[in-house]
Amino acid sequence: MTDTDIVDRIAGLTPGTPTHAIRHKREKVADATQRSYEALFDPALPDLSLSDRLFVALYACTLSNASALGAHYAERLASIDADRALINQIAQGSIVTQEPRLHAMLVFTRTLIESPIEGDKAALERLPAAGIPTPAVVALAQLIAFLSYQIRLTAGLRALQALNATEA
Template sequence: MADHPSTHKPSHDLVDHIVGLRPGGRTYEVRHQREKVVAATQGSYDALFDPHLPDLSLTERLLVALHACVLTPAPELAAHYRARLVTDGCDAALIQFAESAAHETASSNARLNAMLTFTRTLIEDPVEGDKAALLALPAAGISTPAVVALSQLIAFLSYQVRLVAGLKAMKASEEEETHA
């Protein structure tokens, strides 16, 4: 049985906000037909970016998210993660480094270099996310639980980026029909 969209709404839904979905719109209503999925998506975001999550700092997770969104590209999500980093007082040089798609200059932070390289590998060529790619992470001082958390984060970001892209396309189609 599908949840009724108006029975329960999260107080803040990042995807709805990023895409600009509002109650009453066809794309909003389609998305909210399965409220459990909407809630799980927001819940995953909340859990993955919980400041108290161990193994990876919030700043590291936000830098990985920014980097993944720049590589994809997903400009609205990149802007969101950039704004969170700025609000949290992240060093501007680290933000600029994460925004760099080229990585000509490596950061002096081997841990961050390894995380962003792994992110790039999984975003651009997931087949290359093999044993060698994984072993580069502990070599940079990243614990096994942190490697697992990083992999989960990148998988979520990949889902989030695709969800936003699909909803943006649906909303654009809806708006074209409205203006036709």
């Protein structure tokens, strides 16, 4: 595992705290979560550009009111010199973009985050129509599934951390 566990950092967990101990009771799960993050945001990952994956992550966080995690993805976008205006636009929940491929990915993200039952065949077919090949569609769906998990995990840990702090 790397020195920077994203979930621990976003959730505000530090070694020695009760919530950190709970999360790391099954270390292999914490390690697998971090490794999944690293793999899904590896710049060398084919099919979807790193900036597209980070924009999807930022938008998923925006839709889920996960501001701390969203700030992390916005920082990652800024670090690769992504368009600052587009970062701000997506962080505000607007997906009006001139690039049809990214727009289609963001619409699909909104569908899976807000109304997963509507992520049906028709929703999937709109992606290749926007120029997104099948392997990229699969990678996008996997990314959104991971983001849903990461968002809920960090939110739950933050809530547990806050509860532990009030009980201390």
